[in-house]
Amino acid sequence: MRFRDRVHAGHELAERLRIRQEAGALTHPVVLALPRGGVTVAREVARALEAPLDVLVARKIGAPFQEELGVGALAGDDPPLFDKRTLDYLGLTEADLDEVVERERAELHRREERYRQGRPPPELRDRTVIVVDDGVATGATARAALRWLRRQSPERVVLAVPVCSMEAADLLRGEADEVVCLHRPAVFLAVGEWYDAFEQLTDDDVLAALREQ
Numbered sequence: 158m159r160f161r162d163r164v165h166a167g168h169e170l171a172e173r174l175r176i177r178q179e180a181g182a183l184t185h186p187v188v189l190a191l192p193r194g195g196v197t198v199a200r201e202v203a204r205a206l207e208a209p210l211d212v213l214v215a216r217k218i219g220a221p222f223q224e225e226l227g228v229g230a231l232a233g234d235d236p237p238l239f240d241k242r243t244l245d246y247l248g249l250t251e252a253d254l255d256e257v258v259e260r261e262r263a264e265l266h267r268r269e270e271r272y273r274q275g276r277p278p279p280e281l282r283d284r285t286v287i288v289v290d291d292g293v294a295t296g297a298t299a300r301a302a303l304r305w306l307r308r309q310s311p312e313r314v315v316l317a318v319p320v321c322s323m324e325a326a327d328l329l330r331g332e333a334d335e336v337v338c339l340h341r342p343a344v345f346l347a348v349g350e351w352y353d354a355f356e357q358l359t360d361d362d363v364l365a366a367l368r369e370q
Contacts, residue, residue, distance in 0.1 A: 158320070158340040162354040163194065163291050166319035167201025169339055174287065174317055175205050177337070183285050183315065189213040191290040191302060192272065193358040194348075196366040198319065199289035203370050206287075210370040211279045212363070213288060214268045215302040216261040218254055220247060228254065230301035231261060235308075238301045271360050272367065281309040288316050288333070291355075292348030296325030303332040320351045 160166040177183050186208040190199030196212065203210035218229035218237055228249065229239035237258050239251055286306060293299050299316060306314055316329055317337040322345035330336050340351065349355035 158351070160319055160352050162352060163197035164201060166291060166339075166352070167198040168205075170198060170289070170317055170319050170337070171202045171205035173337055173339060174202055174315075178206055182335070183287065183313075185283075185312070186285045186287055187211065187279055187281065188287045188289060189279075189306075190366075191215060191288065191299065192268065192363045193360070194292075195290035196363045197358070198291050200366045200370050202287065202289055202317065208287070209279060210367060212269075212272050212367070213302050213306065214265050214272070215298045215305070216265045217298050218257055218261055220249070221253065221257060227295060227297050230298040231258065231265065232301040232305035233265075235301070235305050238297070238304065240297060268360070272363055274364075281306070281311045283310070283312045285313040285315065286311040288314070290318050292351065293318050293321035293325045293329070293338075294345065294348055295322070296328045299325070299329055300332055303329065307332075320348060321345075 186206050188199050188203040188208050188210045190196040190212050192212050192214060199210055215230055215232040217227045220226040220228050228243045229237050231237045314333045315335045316333040320340045321338040323341045326336055326338050326341055
């Protein structure tokens with residue numbers, strides 16, 4: 158299964174979730190996108206479910222010597238969630254990441270302020286919260302987001318993505334009440350390989366998607 162772009166992926170994912178909604182599994186839903194890439198997908202889901210759309214900003218914590226190598230993630234003001242095995246393998250301690258965590262926390266709050274533009278966070282208590290991204294590779298960022306979300310007392314937590322690695326799907330089943338993933342390829346290198354068009358999105362793209370919903 159491949160997707161033309163994030164809009165196409167959103168349509169396909171929305172159809173699967175609409176069936177779940179009609180079966181009574183997604184009552185009183187609110188859709189939270191993991192920006193930036195998840196917002197375009199989530200917009201289509203929110204439209205199909207006639208649900209409000211907002212963002213849940215989470216940030217990957219990269220290794221000091223290689224930012225793309227994730228060693229943890231954070232969401233909200235929760236403590237960082239580290240991958241202990243990766244830290245041990247790289248010979249790093251949590252204290253070694255203090256500067257990176259501080260930088261990513263600042264960027265997280267900057268994005269929250271930019272995307273919300275003075276709007277209060279959505280009320281999540283006793284609601285079905287559907288967390289949407291454009292795909293999940295390792296699951297570290299989604300895991301941090303879901304753990305933060307649990308502390309907001311939702312009635313039900315659903316993670317919904319067009320594509321995910323089998324390892325991440327197994328990991329995240331323990332964090333969400335339900336994981337909806339359209340495609341779990343046996344070999345998974347990167348989310349973008351399952352899209353024909355996978356451009357990088359900007360803050361302005363996120364704001365446009367939130368306005369258009």
